[in-house]
Amino acid sequence: MKRRDFSDAVIAKIDKDRRSGATKARDARVTSDARMVTLVSLLKIPEPDKVRHCKGVLEAVREALTATLDHAGASSIIAAEAQQAILSGPNARARAEQLFTNAANDGGEG
Numbered sequence: 889m890k891r892r893d894f895s896d897a898v899i900a901k902i903d904k905d906r907r908s909g910a911t912k913a914r915d916a917r918v919t920s921d922a923r924m925v926t927l928v929s930l931l932k933i934p935e936p937d938k939v940r941h942c943k944g945v946l947e948a949v950r951e952a953l954t955a956t957l958d959h960a961g962a963s964s965i966i967a968a969e970a971q972q973a974i975l976s977g978p979n980a981r982a983r984a985e986q987l988f989t990n991a992a993n994d995g996g997e998g
Contacts, residue, residue: 943992950988959985 926945933941946966953962963984 947992963988 930938930942930945950962950966953965957965960981963981966988967984
């Protein structure tokens with residue numbers, strides 16, 4: 889049986905870290921670009937319409953995330969970005985959907 893050279897393991901680790909760093913940098917760039925484009929777009933919305941417009945954007949984001957992931961994944965991402973606790977338990981998905989629907993329908997007041 890041939891013994892592996894230790895340098896192979898070190899090289900593999902460096903390559904893995906480099907890819908990981910490149911992936912992290914790409915993820916950060918994509919996120920930053922999306923945020924900037926969205927903020928510029930939101931600045932153009934008249935103030936009286938801004939909340940409703942943002943709700944429409946959130947609904948579109950939820951639909952896109954649901955199509956890509958699933959309801960629970962979409963709700964978890966939205967909740968995490970809103971810095972809210974992620975619901976847990978058997979009714980988490982239904983409760984998250986109910987909260988999102990209520991917020992979208994009531995204008996977020998009160």
